[in-house]
Amino acid sequence: MRLPVFLLLLTMVFAASNSMGASKGEEEHQKIIDSGQIYDDPELQAYINRIGQSLVANSDKPKGKFTFTVLDSGVINAFAAPNGFIYVSRGLLPFMDSEEELAGVIGHEIGHVTGNHHGRRGRADITSKIVATTAYILTGSGDLAEASTMYGAELISGFGRDMELEADGLGAEYMYKTGYDPQALLEVIGVLKDQEQFQRVKARATGKPAGTYHGLYASHPRNDKRLQTVIRKAGELDLDEYVESPEQAGEFRRHIEGLVWGESVQGQREENRYYHSKLAFTFEHPEGWSVKSSSKAVVASSADGRTSLTITLRRKDSSKTPESVLKSSASGDFSEAAALEQAGLQGYCAIASSNGVAKRLAVIDYNYTYLLQGESADFAANDPVLLEIIKSFRPTHPKEKQAGTPxxxxxxxxxxxxxxxxxxxxxxxxxxxxxxxxxxxxxxxxxxxxxxxxxxxx
The missing domain is CATH 3.10.350 (Membrane-bound Lytic Murein Transglycosylase D; Chain A)
Incomplete structure (x- = not known):
């Protein structure tokens, strides 16, 4: 499993210097996307982005461009890259207890960007070496010991005590202006100090070095007077009007429930097959097709954009059959209707024609009821392709997730x-x-x- 190694080296790359520039930051971000490091949960990604953008709106750079991304890594980490690229590892999220605590993590990282900590740290002389090392890790070769030996542990030690404290102060201020309680930041740091203590105990037992989250201090937050002072000051700011907390009851828990723990489940996958990690379904598509996933739908499209299959879902109603759901949710004349039975799933498909336009429709019951709609500029020629995609829809196999038990x-x-x-x-x-x-x-x-x-x- 190379992802934790990649994440560590990525932290080294982005912490190196602001001299990378906007284009370099975007280039490195695209590498993350292309290498499949993004956690496949559009709703969680949208949730993190909403929290981040609300904090940015109340920051010292309210018009700045920020990109918030959840990485598919079990590593407990979050970090800021130059030019507003902020990353939160999936492995950090379960240790948070509320949206306010999560906002504390994100606000701290925004503070590193608004405080220009990358530029002030001045690591331009080693940027090219670290970028090369990242490419080395992305190819699947190398390991953590080699990487840390080559360029030194000081490259991953964070921004230094004063900058970390400044980031906490800025993050607490942005939290307060957004409606979050800045005291939650103390809770976050306490949680991370507990994690650090556990890592030290484990390290002593195994004889291996202990890691640490880059924003941690030597003392526990309850004993750190400087930290308590900057967070208290944030809570004493005068605002023109009362700001209600944006946190919605139950929303944080809903996103954490079912979150992958530990190793990624996005490995061992076939080409030309799409996998949805959280919903655990997969389908095959023709070579050259692309698949885009959002919080509302999964859309597979041909290279020319003339043929597509859209998948949406609804809660499963045990009193309704796939056939009844299809016929009640579509209009027009139905033809070539047939029951589906694939990989233990029950479904129903048909062609619906209305006003001279035909669409291939299907409903499949799984953990939810899935509605599939295929359309094409040349429907007669491409309906067999759409039907094959529909018939390839199935649960994700354990071997397609990871070795061992997810x-x-x-x-x-x-x-x-x-x-x-x-x-x-x-x-x-x-x-x-x-x-x-x-x-x-x-x-x-x-x-x-x-x-x-x-x-x-x-």
């Missing part, structure tokens, strides 16, 4: 008498109890109360 974050209510140790006994991962404690803010000690909602790994 794991996800879920929320449960604590049963009577349960402890972290008893809950962890059924979770087959190393340091299961410690991981549960870290996920729920109770490391290294403490027990949940009966009926409390906690995060577990399954």
């Amino acid at each position: 794991r996800y974050i879920h929320y449960i209510q604590v049963p009577r008498g349960a402890t972290f140790a008893s809950i962890a006994s059924s979770i087959r991962i190393p340091y299961a109890e410690d991981q549960l404690r870290l996920l729920n803010g109770m490391y290294p000690r403490g027990e949940p109360r009966t009926g409390d909602w906690i995060k577990v790994i399954r």
Whole structure:
């Protein structure tokens, strides 16, 4: 698995110097996209972007262009690149308990950009070497030991104490102006300090070096007077009017529920086949076609754009058959209707014709009810292609996800008498109890109360 190595080197690249310029930042961002490092969850990506853009609007660069991206990495990290590219690793998200805490992480990284910390750090002399190293990692060769030995651990040590403190102050200010409680930033840093403590304990046991999140300080936030002072000042700013928190009840939990834990599940995949990681479905498409995913639909299109298949979904109603759903959601005359049975899934397809326009329609029941609509400028010639795509729709196979068992974050209510140790006994991962404690803010000690909602790994 090369992704954590790639992420570490990417941090080195982007922290190097502002001399990379806008074009270089965009070029490196495109490399991330092209190499499949983006976490495949459009709704989560949109959620992170909404939080980020709301903070930017209340920053020192409200008109600045910022791009927020969730990386498909189990590494606990977030970092800012020059020119407003900000990245949050999937692995960091489960350790947050609220949108406010997540806003604290993002606000801190925005502060690095608005504070021009990349330019002030002055690493222009090594930028070209680090860019070359990133390309080296992207090819799949090399490892962390080689990379860190070649260019030195100081390249990944963050921006230094004063700049980190400034980023916290700026981030807290942006949070307050947006309607978030800046005290949540202290909670975030406390969570990350707990993670650092765990890494040190584990390192002593294994004899390996311990890592750290780049924004952490030597002391715990509850004991850091300078940190407490800059965050308190943010909460004392005079605003012209009261700003209501943008956080919506239940939204943060909804995005964390079902989040991939640990290793990526986006590996071992065939060419000319699209995979949706969160919804766990896949379909085959002709060579040269492209697939775009958004929070509303997945659209597969031919190279010339004249033929396409659009997939949307709705909650499954057990009282309705795929046939009844198709006929109630479409209009026109139906022909070539047939039941579908593929990979254990039940469905129904037909051609619907209206006003001289024909479309290939299908409904397939899986974890949701999926509605597929195919259309083409030359429907007669391309309907067989659309039908083949529809018939290739199936659940994602475990072998297409990863070696071993994929794991996800879920929320449960604590049963009577349960402890972290008893809950962890059924979770087959190393340091299961410690991981549960870290996920729920109770490391290294403490027990949940009966009926409390906690995060577990399954």
